[in-house]
Amino acid sequence: MTTPADTSSYKPVSFSHTVITELMIPSYSNFGGKIHGGILLSLMDKVAYVCAAKHAGNYCVTASIDTVDFLQPVEVGDLVSLMASVNYVGKTSLVVGIRVISENIKTNTISHTNTSYFTMVAKDEDNQPAMVPGLILENRNQVRRFLEARRRRQLKHSYKQEADKIVMPEDENLCREMLEGERCTIIE
Numbered sequence: 001m002t003t004p005a006d007t008s009s010y011k012p013v014s015f016s017h018t019v020i021t022e023l024m025i026p027s028y029s030n031f032g033g034k035i036h037g038g039i040l041l042s043l044m045d046k047v048a049y050v051c052a053a054k055h056a057g058n059y060c061v062t063a064s065i066d067t068v069d070f071l072q073p074v075e076v077g078d079l080v081s082l083m084a085s086v087n088y089v090g091k092t093s094l095v096v097g098i099r100v101i102s103e104n105i106k107t108n109t110i111s112h113t114n115t116s117y118f119t120m121v122a123k124d125e126d127n128q129p130a131m132v133p134g135l136i137l138e139n140r141n142q143v144r145r146f147l148e149a150r151r152r153r154q155l156k157h158s159y160k161q162e163a164d165k166i167v168m169p170e171d172e173n174l175c176r177e178m179l180e181g182e183r184c185t186i187i188e
Contacts, residue, residue, distance in 0.1 A: 010134035016054035035074040051084035052120035066117040078102040088149030092129035
């Protein structure tokens, strides 16, 4: 591992570690009595912003969200805690890892409901991308998270390149052939 010459502006992961806990109230629920996924996404965006802005020392905007899987439902009355930390920094962007848990306060049952990664971009006073401080990794877990985030970034870039190659075939028969076995039909 290489160490740059000047790390004076670097900040440790612990500097911006952020936890937000909120009670899930009836107005957050859907028709099935579970908490809307959009409520959880909004809370995740909020904790990602706080964590990123603390590290960057600037206003930050959400550039992308990598995979949001809802692993367990969240019930009205649960306490939801969102734990965020900076996992990776680039020049003007940073990746915030978020773990979401819900706690049933009657039964003391704790469930892991989500893990997601938000890419945030720091902005200066002129709304231009701003350089973010480097990251001081304080333990092996933080090193692992940094390396995993870097690998996800590489895979995301590769995926975008492959996705750009997807084109609609000109041959109508080829299209029909490609759709064979899928749950769709063509009506013309």
